[in-house]
Amino acid sequence: MSVFDSDIFNFIKPKNELEEQGNISDNQPFVPDSMWIKCPVCKSAILSSDLADNQMVCPKCNYHFRLTARKRIECTVDVETFCEFDKDLTSKNILDFPDYSRKLSKAVTTSGENESVITGTAKINNIKIVLCVMDSSFMMGSMGTVTGEKITRAFEYAADNNLPIIVFTVSGGARMQEGILSLMQMAKTSGAVKRHSDKGLLYITVLTDPTTGGVTASFAMEGDIILAEPNALVGFAGPRVIEQTIRKKLPKDFQTSEFLLEKGFIDAVIDRKNMRNTLFNILKLHIPFNKGGLD
Amino acid sequence: MNAFEKLCLARSNNRPTSIDYIEKVFDNFIEFHGDRRFADDKAIIAGIADLYGRPVTVIGLEKGRNTSERMDRNFGSAHPEGYRKTLRLMKQAEKFHRPIICFVDTSGAFCGIGAEERGQGQAIAENLMEMMTLKTPIISILIGEGGSGGALALAVADEVWMLENAVYSVISPEGCASILWKDASKADKAAQCLKITSQDLFKLSVIERIIREPKNLNDNKLFLGLKDLLNNTLNKKCSIPIDELLESRYQRYRKFGN
Ligand SMILES: [Zn+2]
Numbered sequence: 001m002s003v004f005d006s007d008i009f010n011f012i013k014p015k016n017e018l019e020e021q022g023n024i025s026d027n028q029p030f031v032p033d034s035m036w037i038k039c040p041v042c043k044s045a046i047l048s049s050d051l052a053d054n055q056m057v058c059p060k061c062n063y064h065f066r067l068t069a070r071k072r073i074e075c076t077v078d079v080e081t082f083c084e085f086d087k088d089l090t091s092k093n094i095l096d097f098p099d100y101s102r103k104l105s106k107a108v109t110t111s112g113e114n115e116s117v118i119t120g121t122a123k124i125n126n127i128k129i130v131l132c133v134m135d136s137s138f139m140m141g142s143m144g145t146v147t148g149e150k151i152t153r154a155f156e157y158a159a160d161n162n163l164p165i166i167v168f169t170v171s172g173g174a175r176m177q178e179g180i181l182s183l184m185q186m187a188k189t190s191g192a193v194k195r196h197s198d199k200g201l202l203y204i205t206v207l208t209d210p211t212t213g214g215v216t217a218s219f220a221m222e223g224d225i226i227l228a229e230p231n232a233l234v235g236f237a238g239p240r241v242i243e244q245t246i247r248k249k250l251p252k253d254f255q256t257s258e259f260l261l262e263k264g265f266i267d268a269v270i271d272r273k274n275m276r277n278t279l280f281n282i283l284k285l286h287i288p289f290n291k292g293g294l295d
Numbered sequence: 296m297n298a299f300e301k302l303c304l305a306r307s308n309n310r311p312t313s314i315d316y317i318e319k320v321f322d323n324f325i326e327f328h329g330d331r332r333f334a335d336d337k338a339i340i341a342g343i344a345d346l347y348g349r350p351v352t353v354i355g356l357e358k359g360r361n362t363s364e365r366m367d368r369n370f371g372s373a374h375p376e377g378y379r380k381t382l383r384l385m386k387q388a389e390k391f392h393r394p395i396i397c398f399v400d401t402s403g404a405f406c407g408i409g410a411e412e413r414g415q416g417q418a419i420a421e422n423l424m425e426m427m428t429l430k431t432p433i434i435s436i437l438i439g440e441g442g443s444g445g446a447l448a449l450a451v452a453d454e455v456w457m458l459e460n461a462v463y464s465v466i467s468p469e470g471c472a473s474i475l476w477k478d479a480s481k482a483d484k485a486a487q488c489l490k491i492t493s494q495d496l497f498k499l500s501v502i503e504r505i506i507r508e509p510k511n512l513n514d515n516k517l518f519l520g521l522k523d524l525l526n527n528t529l530n531k532k533c534s535i536p537i538d539e540l541l542e543s544r545y546q547r548y549r550k551f552g553n
Contacts, residue, residue, distance in 0.1 A: 095488065095489075095490055097488050098488060099475075144552075145551060145552025146552060148551070148552055149552045149553060152549070174443070174465045174466065176465055176466045176471050176474070176475070176489070178465075179464065179465055179488075179489045179490050179491070180463060180464065180465055180489075180490065180491070180496060180499065180501050181499065181501075181551050181552060182465050183443060183444070183447055183464075183465040184501065184548055184551040184552075185551065185552065186420075186423055186444060186447060187423050187427070187447060187451050187548040188548040188549055188551055188552070190420065190423035190424040190427060190451075191423075191424075191427040191451075191544075191545050191548055191549065192549075193424055194424045194425070194427050194428055195428075195545070197424075198428065213444075214443075214444055214465075216416030216417075216420070217404075217415070217416040217419040217420050217423075217444040217448075218419075218420050218423055218444075219420070220416070220420070221414070221416050221417040221420040221421070222420050222421070222424050235411050235416065236404065236406070236410070236411060236415040236416035236419070236444075237406035237407075237410070237411065237415070241406050242406045242407060242408065242411065245405075245406045245407060246406075246407050246408065248408075250408065251408075254408070254411070255411055263412050263413075263414070265414050265417055
């Protein structure tokens with residue numbers, strides 16, 4: 001999206017923060033189409049099939065390329081257990097915002113998805129879960145009303161069926177083309193998280209690169225257990241907005257997963273290759289003791 | 296008046312700030328400070344007061360009334376400790392069965408190193424989640440600028456009201472114009488498109504009530520009118536069984552995009 005290469009915020013005052021940020025790089029989830037891929041961090045050339053076999057993680061330096069939601073689901077849950085909710089729910093240009101309809105249809109074409117989140121049920125080593133996976137290739141994972149609706153329905157389903165829920169986040173923030181209705185999704189999803197939580201059920205968040213703005217300030221930070229992939233950008237305001245507000249350079253590693261871990265805002269940083277197993281181990285320890293075992 | 300003119304008016308330094316409302320609508324206000332974790336955030340003023348004899352908790356985002364106050368109060372842009380002070384006093388209100396009245400006036404939560412280090416996103420998120428099930432009535436009133444998540448963190452409520460010329464937006468129109476059209480000067484167009492005025496938001500069911508503004512905003516009529524309105528509304532809200540109140544609070548937000 002054009003948003004992410006813009007040289008913006010040349011004004012001083014309103015330093016708003018939930019919008020899609022101008023500072024997040026435009027690298028889309030990586031789909032290898034040529035034989036050799038250059039790692040953006042260590043610059044090594046990697047055979048694309050090797051990269052795909054390694055869950056899109058650089059074998060040399062452990063750089064985690066972005067994943068599409070479908071690929072993420074494939075890496076995380078038992079084969080053919082994912083059962084999708086609300087696949088056909090699509091956004092409308094409710095406020096009649098200029099150019100939004102075109103951007104929506106372009107997002108559908110480029111991402112192959114109908115919205116910035118995919119939801120459903122699945123199993124991890126035979127433990128049934130509800131799963132929400134956001135996709136950065138759909139308008140940078142921005143939160144529109146349908147995004148909020150799908151996530152809310154997923155939490156409500158999990159609450160009604162006494163299921164744990166796992167949410168993988170990736171988002172540039174609120175979707176400004178939906179105005180205040182996008183903001184309202186923060187309250188709506190938070191309400192659904194609270195109801196699920198009040199039933200004594202487990203919610204695990206997995207933060208992936210980047211998670212910012214309105215998603216950080218709502219369900220992303222509301223998990224009972226919050227995990228993150230290595231070196232993901234996670235914050236409320238984007239780095240460039242902060243630099244322009246305070247007129248200072250930011251320290252290195254500011255707003256990375258590791259930074260949040262040090263500051264006490266996440267439980268653990270987990271490599272992608274260990275994520276499925278870590279999730280399984282956490283889920284296993286949340287099966288009520290007196291009911292024992294897996295089904 | 297178009298949306299951009301309203302935005303300018305909403306930001307104007309001549310408007311009453313939260314302190315004015317607190318002083319003129321309530322009696323016996325006692326300010327309480329601090330989040331008990333890190334610091335006291337002066338961008339948020341909070342405490343207890345009485346409204347026709349009824350004890351209430353009052354919390355407001357405060358921009359400051361003159362230059363030195365504005366500096367002192369960080370122009371009404373709160374840090375995480377401000378949102379945590381808010382939540383602490385809301386929990387206290389719940390414990391003592393006091394209704395909560397919030398005044399919202401901010402361009403947004405502060406963007407800075409300390410704010411990120413101390414979890415701005417987490418602080419706002421926690422407020423949204425906890426306010427949804429707080430067992431006491433909550434009324435939020437947007438009196439000037441309602442900037443994004445930093446405003447919403449005081450506006451998960453049973454009813455949200457807006458002053459006639461207040462605005463409420465997911466992003467500042469300048470920010471929106473810069474990102475979408477690479478041109479902050481198109482803020483007037485963005486203000487129009489974003490639907491930020493009280494009239495637009497009433498139509499979208501984001502607010503329950505528009506508070507008419509007298510010619511002179513410092514006219515006591517405004518404050519006395521608000522006082523009676525709050526009193527009548529709280530009489531009604533306090534008589535609703537708490538489960539029903541919380542269900543309708545949940546549905547109030549659930550309806551957006553359903
Ligand atoms: Zn590498």
